[in-house]
Amino acid sequence: MNPAEKVAEISHHLEPLISDLGLILMTAGIAVLIFRKLKQPLVLGYLIAGFLAGNHFDFFPSVKEIKSVEVWAEIGIIFLLFSLGLEFSFKKLMKVGGTASITASTQIIAMCILGYSVGQWMDWSKMDSIFLGVILSISSTTIILKSFDELGVKTQKFAGNVIGSLIVQDILAILMMVLLSTIAVSNQFSGMALLLSVLKLVFFLVIWFLGGIFIIPTVLKKTKHLLTDEMLLIISLALCLTMVGLAANVGFSPALGAFIMGSIIAETTQAEHIEHLVKPVKDLFGAVFFVSVGMLIDPDALYQHAIPVIILSIVTIFGQSISSTFGALLSGQPLKDSIRTGMSLSQIGEFSFIIATLGVTLNATNSFLYPIVVAVSAITVFTTPFMIKYSLPFSEYVAHQLPRKWTKRIERYSASTQAIKTVSLWQKVINAFLIQVTALVVIILAIILLSSTYIKPLVENYHFGIALGALITLIIISPFLWALAFRRVAAEEVEQLMTDRKSRGPLTMLFFIRILMAIFFIGLLLNAFFSQKITLIALLIAITIYLIFQKKLHKQYHRIENHFLANLHGREIEKAKRSRSDLTPWDGHMAVFDIAKESNIAGESLRNLQLRELLGINIVSIKRGEITIHIPQRNERIFPGDEICVIGTDRQVQEFKKYLDQHETDVSPEMIEPDIVLNQIELKNHTFIGKSIKESRLREKTKGLVVGIEKRGIRTLNPESDVILEKDDILWIVGDKKLLADLVHD
Template structure:
């Protein structure tokens, strides 16, 4: 007899249960994520009245894939540009939350008579909100498009980065009973190097690759390629010592700037829904009734600490960063939970044998409770924000509004601040690339060349090739002029500016020279590295400056084009025609105001100033469309206009979509039989004259006479007494017609 694999039987069990519970929760108009948690509890090992999952390890693997897919999907919506836009507010808020919750968690642990190390680890567990839970809650509540959610996502991503540093901090305290500053600095530098390196490689390679392969990318191949890229980055992130979730988010944010981002989101949606469901079901499996009873008091206290602390510190951080009061409150209420990172810290503490075993079930219970309450607090945030705004003292409200307005206002930027920003950015960018090249050469390329060419020439060739690869980036770091002349034209004392600019150039020169000397010193000896490095560096920089300049300018241009590929396609800024006229391509979405209208009736040229040169509808292209052509959702429209005209038209063609729950707003149509009574005003009128369609918004689909004759409705059929009308319409409209 063939035995079914436990993975299949377990999946069958949890998905059937999930289908029933989620339908029930949908019927009760409750968030679906709560149904998944209930499913996990019912199918878990702690509830014996239902069949139980036989192999929890398999479900855990699926749950981990769920986290990866959820973070990848978040990255697709949260491009690097968005992260930069909310960066300051996100960093400040995340810092306030992490520091505040660590101190609050430590204090709560000591009050509950936990040990010193238990309390420190507890503070770390309570300091991180759950990205996956918040994403799902926002999706279920149709709030993904609201303004505050973008800032909340920024906070969550910054918290994930802080998590990497916290792991080092807690490990150092647990092992050495003190904080090792050098390890923390090394972790920060490693994180920065990882993010910059893969971001640069991704921006250079992926848009070009997707553009070349676009004609082969149907839904199937696009899904396979996207998941391959996502999991590949997850492997690289794990190999570098970072979380798989961070790697998935990085790949998603890289792909978010490409032209294929919208298509990838669509093909990923069912995958995200399936694996995300398994993740939340696995959270529900962790609920233990025995632990809830045994540690009831600590669980209740810590749950209240998490909810109150996250709301307070989240709201405070948002206010400090300059966000309006309403956005701050809604953001704080959204962050009122802990998630999967708490389990990771608890596992770390137990593996180091520095925390007691009872802490794990307590944190699991707190996580499940706060996950369960999260959707309700998100729903509650809007009325609470309105109540606080209404009852806040007028003077305090004025101070907060003024502070927020000043923080968001565009301040005149100091010229030297701009120069230093560009200067330090260039140094960080090209230094990261050079560090990557040197590490790759010393750990892989030089040993490979020695193996392929055993003589001394193998090493010489390897060093030479490495220096050639480094050359354009060395020139960009040391010799390429930072365009500070334009930035400093408004400065009165231009001579005074020359001195600091000169030292900035010298500083860059010595950094580049340092990279060459270091590489040659490791490859040969320190004396050889210094002597040979100085000579080679000076000669090459002087002799090849013009050629290298053209090369690096070309690389920078390609990088910026790839970085802004999606935006450039929509705005057409790279498709210059004459003067400031551009060719732009944009997709018509369902909220467009003139869908279905003829072009001549939409007055597009008169209203927006643009000229439509083509409409692409599936495989069909309409070149130079006439006035009777129409626009439909999904059409790709190519237009010519100025920056201002194209932007105005883009706002009309691709307005911000409002997420609406289809199931909650869908009007159900009914089929009803109506017999015309003796005194009806419809007698003697035709169907067209009756007004049933125009006035009552109902549709006559059949007329049945007393003799059993059934007539297909036409506008000229005269209605008679006792005719039976078959009518389609909403329940409300049919009831109104009957009256």
């Protein structure tokens, strides 16, 4: 084949791909403009665009390669879940974990029973009814996330419970898929298969999280000075897709892998920046996903199975809402938040498609189930934004209409469940014990499995190779074995419990259990490399060595643990450093505000706004896209989307916030640019002593601003430029970190 023919063949295959993507984005763009003008949720626009661009609507250009669109849609789900992980870290999920688990579990159990019962009532087969129950029990993470974005409710209290419930649902959906596969193949329930699936999921979640937190924040921190925005975006997406591949290879959902990586990166100091960089990619492929869902809407299938579709849509909307509301109430949430949680979870989505496809693939369900599921999903997706939008007035109406006795009982129950959360000493000890033992057991077991799988085959053909491989593995796991056996857990609580004679026995038992577990894993490792006789001898030698080198193992483990904890809490530590300013005598600090598109101050110059004169606030930087303007001139203008960093006292910052709120400006979480700092300088032998602030050219030398001065014990905020600098004066300057450091040592 000559080059011209090759080019023609490539063009032949490429043309439908490009034209389909262009059609999708064009229809999505038109829908966005129309629905933005109508002030309606964009999700509905994307679905209608998908229906128009699909093969079921003949009066509009249609997509030619549906398979390509399905691939893009899967990528869209991955990036949506990755972005979700960036916003809701593991620590945030732990805070709503109990509430979310109760809500999700109640909803899933209720909907599985209800869905199965409805299937049997419609004379469906037993297997169709089982699959239907599971399909109707899983809400759509992507639809709800997009609707929350459009309606601007993601930061509200009930939304945290909704998101936590969705993640719990997704994890439970994976377990149910394994269970359904077992039932479909063997036609019987296998409790052992479910237990193994749970243990496998816990094992991989723990090892991914521990390994990711230990490595990824460190790498990003060490290479921070080398990373441009482009490189950081590429690395972030590469990490996301790597975890997606790992999750898929061990039999989990790719979307779960994307969420896990997002949650890991959410603990790094660059999480906000990465989230900002990923957003355009997420929006692009997310739009393709929602358009692809619209393409699945088949009018013929809707007409043919109209009655089951209507029945199941009603069951889904009301069943999900009521069961989720009851679950949220059961977990101790207030009435209004519970109703809003329930109404937000009233749909089925992407996981339902996956489970329906599983039934068809295994020949466990009839062919009519999938189009019915798609139709029900399309209807409930259409209703979701309206359910979320009107959940607040409806919850207020219900709270007003319910008898006063009922609302008082709900309030008392909610208050009592909050009080129950104050756990006893034994609960704290057991929780700490289980967390530490689970983490250490997973780490040790993972290292042993990797060593026996990959290291042993490499060394077994060499003299003393087996012994060397076992020794290397033993050295690697030795700090973790020491921690498993001897690391103190909940030390203060244990000391208090030891004063009670009845508690000494159980505490001693826990201690011996840990030692026995450490000995067991040493034996497991040696047994993987040697015969049983050699294992017994080597076990005694290994235990003796451990007792001799206890102190060194203690230090090594704590070094590893401290590194992990520093990475885990790095984001909070960085924020604390940025918000702390003990150099200023006015209790001042730096804060960042985002300028909304509709803000009335957008387009105004700093000279016209006169913020320093009116409020005492100094604007120290303006971040505009990838450009940061340090210490902006008075003729600099503020534009929509700018991120402005200000310095002032607590009262001044609060007044400035109120000023911005009056001008419809959104406020971001507090943080400052790391290159801009507030520094204190005491004048001793500096060259600019005897000059005025203006003549000293401190602004030019530091790319900064003199925000305060102390002369003979008298402090002045925002001094005039003609103030003469004298020896022993103390200046407070906000400016470039490096230049200020040079000035201090001048």
